[in-house]
Structures are given as structure tokens and as C-alpha cells.
Amino acid sequence: MAGSWTSVGPDVHLDWDPRTGRQGLADALRDAVRTGRLAHGSVVPSTRALAADLGIARGTVTRVYTDLAAEGYLRTRQGAPTTVAAHGGPPASPPRAAASEPATRWSLRPGSPDLSAFPRTDWLAATRRVLHRAPSSAFGYTEERGARPLREALARYLARSRGVLADPERIVVCGGYSHAMFVLATALRERGERDLAFENPSLWIHRDIAAAAGLTVVAVPVDADGIRVSELDTPAVVVTPAHQYPLGMTLAPGRRSALARWATTTGGLVVEDDYDGEFRFDREPVGALQALAPERIAYAGTASKTLAPGLRLGWLVLPRALVDPVRAVLTAQGWRAPVMEQLVLAELIDSGAYDRHVRRRRTAYRTRRDRLLAALPRALSPQGISAGLQVLLTLPEAGPAERDVLAAARRHSLTLETLGPHWHTPGPHRQGLVLGYATPAEHAFSGAVEALSRTLADVLG
Ligand SMILES: Cc1ncc(COP(=O)(O)O)c(C=O)c1O
Secondary structure, X not given: OOOOEEXXXXXXXXXXXXXXXXXXXXXXXXXXXXXXXXXXXXXXXXXXXHHHHHOOOHHHHHHHHHXXXXXXXXXXXXXXXXXXXXXXXXXXXXXXXXXXXXXXXXXOOOOOOOHHHOOHHHHHHHHHHHHHHOOHHHHOOOOOOOOHHHHHHHHHHHHHHHOOOOOHHHEEEEOHHXXXXXXXXXXXXXXXXXXXXXEEOXXXXXXXXXXXXXXXXXXXXXXXXXXXXXXXXXXXXXXXXXXXXXXXXXXXXXXXHHHHHHHHHHOOEXXXXXXXXXXXXXXOOOOOHHXXXXXXXXXXXXXXXXXXXXXXXXXXXXXXXXXXXXXXXXXXXXXXXXXXXXXXXXXXXXXXXXXXXXXXXXXXXXXXXXXXXXXXXOOOEEEOOOEOOEEEEEOOOOOOOHHHHHHHXXXXXXXXXXXXXXXXXXXXXOOEEEEEOOOOOHHHHHHHHHHXXXXXXXXXX
């Protein structure tokens, strides 16, 4: 199994099988130096960065770097980055037996893309272009709504990829969807609203954010067709129409039009959380709901699934009447998204590199989803459409219970997340696992799936 990581500068592919442990990692690095994939004199990643990318202890990487420095492959200096030695290293040493590694921790927790696939080279190239081209004035205070080049790039991108009726004047760049939710909820509360409805189940953290902004969270049931629109009786509702989180279905066509009709006839507001709309695997994605009623639907997107959550970049496309109230909240918060990240993302989108990256990730996640489903025991049924970065696995009514699966997962060094916390209130709900197959780095995916298989075999008997 091959692993891959990226160094400072060009992407470097490292053929490392985690089962070969420390010695295998040292061999893979020697090989990268010998074949010139790691150029003489180039900076190698810090021990912290490489350990995080590979999902192993930092001490392991430190020992490998020390060994390779002693062998003449690397050059380490106090207070300076480690580099590839100017004249390479000695001839190849014979392969050694795998050393025992400390237990590896696997994760199939949902919420994150594969961070080791972040397009570092494209991001770096886009940063260079931005720094070459941008006038000095670009680095001054931006508008609260966000840097215009990003709002313009997003308007074009969202129109062509998600069918959003976007115009840069209505776009607001936020610190991810979570920040967008807080800002929007604050704007609603300030115009006198008290309640905000969420699907039941839905991502619990967003309900907490709305509550922290002073709104009362109201539960609306979800069935096989998505949210039950007929049960709405709040002025505003948050939905995930393209891929219900965490159940995984799309909002049925009849419900889509009913929801748009509800918003236009009652004057209600729909917040459309389009967190993973780019990742539909079985067919072309259904376009955004927003186009059905752009003056009543606030569309929200994020770079957290397409690129990385650490960027903290998300966006709202607002009904015109909400632009000024939202701006006022941003002003009160003293909020402006960091300008460099905004300009680089705009450049990434305009250059086509963002679309290429999304296409590559779509193929990778589709393959992972298929591999994960193929490894599941027959007794367990995956739910939802072929899309996104996570899949719900419903547990049989006869058991095991979520807590039993979590306990077994711990025995196999696997982190999992259950459906339980996503229900608005505790109770006798359907039980399940929300499996995030995008989370592991490529080299760790098979191990994570094997750990899941062992966990399920334990609890299913
Ligand atoms: C349902 C849902 N919406 C939105 C997001 C994105 O949140 P953010 O942009 O704050 O990272 C996530 C991330 O896990 C999510 O699961």
C-alpha cells in the first residue's frame, strides 16, 4: 500500500506501507533521496508535519531523521529546517525487518476531507501569482462582506457548479459555515426573531451555535423524503437539501418545491447548508434549492470539505434584504476574513485548479465509499445516496447499541461517531454510525476499514 505526503514546495510521493514501521519509513525516504524525488538541498517537512500527515508518533519521525542524518542522507542543524544533504547518501542498505510501532490510531470520524490531499502545490502557485499581481491596496482593510475578487469568483463558480443565482453584492465571506450560522442567527435575533428550526436529526454543533446566538432551536422531523415541510411553524429553518446530514438522503423533488413555496407564501427564511454539494458520485448533483426562491433562501457553502476546514472559509449568498443586517453583525464583530486566503482561493477558482482538485477528490472519495461498503457485514445497511464524505450505517434494532460499538472501536484503536448526538433530544431513536470515509490519509484508509471490520465482527458476534 502506498502512502503520499507533500513537502514544503513540490508534492513528493512517498511509497510507505505503515505496516513496515520506522524502518520502512526510513527506506522510503532513502529511496526518495536516491531517485531525486527529494532534491539535494531541499527542505523536508518538519517532524511534526510529517508525523501528522502520516498519522504516526512524532518521535518515530524524529528517530528516522536522526538515523538518516547519521547515514548522510539528511542534514540537521539546531534551529534550522532539516534538508536533504547536498551530496545524497551512501549506497542502498539491504531492507530490514519491520520494527514494532506503537499502536496506530485510526479514525473514521466524519467532518473532514483527507487533509494530506490538500493541494499544496496549487495553493503555493496561486499564492505566488497573487503576490506578483496584487496591488499594494489589496492588503488594506477589505469590505466586511469579503474581498471582491473572491466574491466575484464565487459568484461565477456557484452559478456554474451549483446553479446558485449569485451576485457578488449578496455574497458574504465568513470564517466557515459555523461562523456564517452564528452571524445569520445573530442577524435574525436582532430583527426580533426568536425561533430557528433544524432538521431532526442534524449536526448538533450548529444547533448549539444558533442557541449561543440567542435563538430557540426547534426540531422538525425528517422522513425518507427529507424534512417534513408541513410541520414547519417557525419563521426560519436550516436544511441540508443536497445530502441530509447525517441521514444521507436528498430532499425529494416534491418537498423541494413545497419548501420553496412555504418560504415564498409565509415570508419565511430557508438556510440552505450546501456543505458537500460538489460530491455526488452516481449522477450529476441536484442544483441548489436557492435558485427556486433567491429572495427567501440563504445559500451557505464552505471550503471545509473541498479543501480543508483549517482554512476557515465559508460563504453566504443572501436574499437582498438580509445583506445589510448581516453586514451590521460583521461590523459589530470586527470581522473580516484574512485577505491573502481570500485572494488565493479566488485565484485557485479562476485558474481552474479548484475544479481539478474537486474532480480528483470526487473520484478518490467515490472509490473509498465503494471500498468501505464492500467491507461491511450483510447485517448492516448503509443509508442514503452515493455522495459526500460520510455514510450512515444503521444498527439493527436488536443491537448492538451505539455505546457497545464505540467500546469495541476503542479496543481496535478506532475513532467513530454515532448518530445519537444528532437527535435533538435523547430518546429511543434509531441507532447508527456516521462513518467519515474521507477522513483518513490515503495510506491509513485500509487500516481504518480493517479496524472497522474487526470492530463490527466483535459486536455482531
Ligand atoms: C452538515 C455540515 N454543515 C457544514 C459543515 C461545515 O462547517 P464549517 O464550514 O464550519 O467547517 C459541516 C462540517 O463538518 C457539516 O457537517
